[in-house]
Amino acid sequence: MPNYKAPVTDMQFLLHDWLKTQDHYQRLGLSDYDADLVNEILSQGSKFAEEVLSPLNREGDEQSCKLEDGKVTTPNGFASAYHEYIANGWNAMLGTADYDGQDLPNSIAVPIQEMLNSANVSWRLISMLTESAVLAVTKHGDQALKDTYLAKLISGEWTGTMCLTEPQAGTDLSLLSTKAEPLDDGSYAITGSKIFISGGDQDWTDNILHLVLARLPDAPAGVKGISLFLVPKIMVEENGQLGAPNTLSVGSLEKKMGIKGCPTCVMNFDSAKGWLVGGPHQGLACMFTMMNDARFQVGLQGLSISEAAFQGALEYARDRLQSRAPQGVQEPSSKADPIIHQPDVRRMLLTQKALTEGSRALSLIYAQQMDIERFGDEASKAKAENIIAFLTPIVKGFMTDMGTEVSNLGVQVYGGHGYIREWGMEQLIRDARITQLYEGTNGIQALDLISRKLARDKTGTMLTDTYELFAEKVSQIGHADAKAQAEAILQEWHQTALQVKTVSPVDLAGAAYDFMHYSAYSLLGVIWLSMSDTATQSENTVLKQGKANTCAFFLKRLLPRKDAYKTNLLNSAEDLMAVEGSEFDYI
């Protein structure tokens, strides 16, 4: 496994120089977070990721998780790493101070979260879902629920899960059949089976809080009849002590392609006692509080795995001696040159680098909006909410597709060695592959973007607010040519979005995937021009030159991808719908 080194220099450049987060924290009344403190947090986080999590990643994949006598065992070292993680307060970064959280801005937490995923995405998944559970309970739980559970969730003493999917109900939650029967004491008896539950059980904590979607007896059909329940693994008594086990169990562990260090459970609830989170039949809205957070976090996983794959490939390309470079001998004392001097290897490395750094910048633009949503005034909050809503499917869908592309390039740079497990590069492909599927497949992200966030947003403010945010970035570009180029990309994107939003529902669905990627490449084009413009002012001449050269590469080799997406999204869906029945397979 390549040794992970957190890309702190790039993160600092993006936060301090590009996004000017110092001014941003001032505006939000968060001026305690000066540059030194931010740098110190990044430094501590990088140590934990590099020294504690990263060394467990390869072996965790080989060991995977076990289920014996109904109990899950995670790979060696995973539990103790978690105990160190919560002892050092990392789990509480984003929790509310009302329950001993740190109320850290997301723009500081997101780089840390990126590091955790890069170092060991299997390990990270459970704490990620706990953070989502914290959000749901904080936003939708009643006082009693919060008082009983929130401090433990925020500290990480207990973990949380998200129990949505059933065998017959994945994308389509209207089909879910888990039942919730009201009990006399105000709680509910939950009965049903849930699949794909990450961290459904683990050997890290005394208790686990399952957030479960189920139907009340009087529930209307479809998604309007879904409610959310908090179902603890172990009952919590009035004094806060742990009591009897709840009537729920792990049916089995899934055998998966990757993220093998994370236990993915079938969970059976057998009249398990649970408490309503939010109002009856309001489960979908509550669930989306968790889901939107998780979607961003999964997008981040795509970025994180890309970074890990890039680092591994770069290290190998610098070390591996094969053939001579076409531009002439590079290492006369060796029989061959490092393959990093091969133009085609550089094509792969620079594709990895340009996509990864561009996506990191996008993730931090998003994080900055999360800061505003939490700490800003009402007007800026509303705008930030719109931008977050619009960008969520792009971040999730694009960055995870990228994770698969970039991790595949990582293996390709290694040649045949990339296919061998001990090098750790093929694990990155396997770990990345789930990110395109869970928390809503990328096809669903694309539909969410083009339908809910674009076409059905009658006032158009989600698009407009997003456009204006990027227009502001464009306006700040100093160099006239770069500014004009960014302006042209942004205008073309905005006009195309306005054009596509008016087509029929079928054409919209046919255009969805291409629109998502078209949007991502367009926005990354603006981001790269903006970033490299900022970098011209940097005192770090290596970073300055690196950003300029990578921007040139992105504009030349990757931005043209948007044109093929654009061509496709402007097509009607007629060709997609024309094929019928056995025309697919002639059988």
Place this chain on the structure above:
Amino acid sequence: MPNYKAPVTDMQFLLHDWLKTQDHYQRLGLSDYDADLVNEILSQGSKFAEEVLSPLNREGDEQSCKLEDGKVTTPNGFASAYHEYIANGWNAMLGTADYDGQDLPNSIAVPIQEMLNSANVSWRLISMLTESAVLAVTKHGDQALKDTYLAKLISGEWTGTMCLTEPQAGTDLSLLSTKAEPLDDGSYAITGSKIFISGGDQDWTDNILHLVLARLPDAPAGVKGISLFLVPKIMVEENGQLGAPNTLSVGSLEKKMGIKGCPTCVMNFDSAKGWLVGGPHQGLACMFTMMNDARFQVGLQGLSISEAAFQGALEYARDRLQSRAPQGVQEPSSKADPIIHQPDVRRMLLTQKALTEGSRALSLIYAQQMDIERFGDEASKAKAENIIAFLTPIVKGFMTDMGTEVSNLGVQVYGGHGYIREWGMEQLIRDARITQLYEGTNGIQALDLISRKLARDKTGTMLTDTYELFAEKVSQIGHADAKAQAEAILQEWHQTALQVKTVSPVDLAGAAYDFMHYSAYSLLGVIWLSMSDTATQSENTVLKQGKANTCAFFLKRLLPRKDAYKTNLLNSAEDLMAVEGSEFDYI
């Protein structure tokens, strides 16, 4: 695992209607192969693939191979399937009749080979390499070598391996250090270690013949000092009986991402006795006889896995009920519609179908040229050799990249279930991934195409002959619009190829990968227009309509990819070469 059904209807259409192989066999003096015989062979081959090989594929991945006491065990059923395979004569399809082979045309064997790979690529690999070994011994072995080994290799009583790679010598074979010392009896003592040896040992046959690249004592440095040796696992005595074991052993089995049913061995040769194949220092040419065959076969694996992934996805999309279709309710009696009615799912399925069927057509164009190379007159032979040389890197590089794209789409159609091992879809991704790496990475294929086959072919006949073959296809298109469109695609490609061949070596290397894909999409465009034109004459109205609709989809949604590749390949490599040292990672 999806049940594999060989796409016999499509294969028959391509052979009989599109390529008019009946006329082709007449021209080559092979008129015994009438349509009934060809159909009977396809039918028998499909039964073996569907009923014997396919059921072993999923379990083979779970069991993988074992090494105990120096002996390899393959998964349950693999050996007996192989015994059935050779008993039924499949291994001898392409062998020369001089040693009891069937001398079958490649255009009949290639569809069978496609089926074998689709059903179980891990199992197929060993017989594939044996076929390559047959070619090398037939072409380069002396009479004694042929008499001793060839009949056994052709029947499959013994298998063959290709021992090229060493830890320090992969892409760059000039670095290989395995030694061959001449012995008094005319044989050689081979000493060295080879890695990534598929079928280095197995529990299928009594003997294994290793074709090993090594250096003679007086060898010049570099690739001009490499010789090829045949090194049997068990010595063969004068009477043809098996004698003492040779001094070679399996050092270890690699733990791999996929193709787990195939034993990938580290082979140690310790003064093992071997015999020269071809002249001293002529090893590279001999090796390329095997390698070029293997490259085509690996390309075919990409196609085969694509077909399997398409079939799996199609079956699931027809069965899986989630949500309603945007064009209106499709199954009123169910709570949801099959996802095949979703436009975005159709985008994925049609991408799979269009790439797979287009590539199958390309594989059979190639196979037809192999027939001509073997059975044609001198003039047509020379032309076929040129076409094969030009198309080999395209078939290998493009079709295996496609295998990864299409198998990833297969998983995507399944949503989260695609990530679960028991469904068998994620295995296809893992099995496909090696095809982009072995027998020369796809970056090496791209360099081979643009450099050896295009720029350094001073007379330009490899390009010209390939161009003329496709121009002939264009000229046969009946419909004027389709013909004009195909003509435009082909001319653009030809002009672009002539333009790019003159650039500097560094720019050539920078353009290589894009030129390979640009070529593939251009040629597939011609192929689709030609195929669907032929299909308008078909009595099978479903196939006729299916080809027309899929052609429309290909032209609209996939052909535009070539434009992005074209833009990139016409760029200089300046942007690739600009980034220096720590500009890659700022460390």
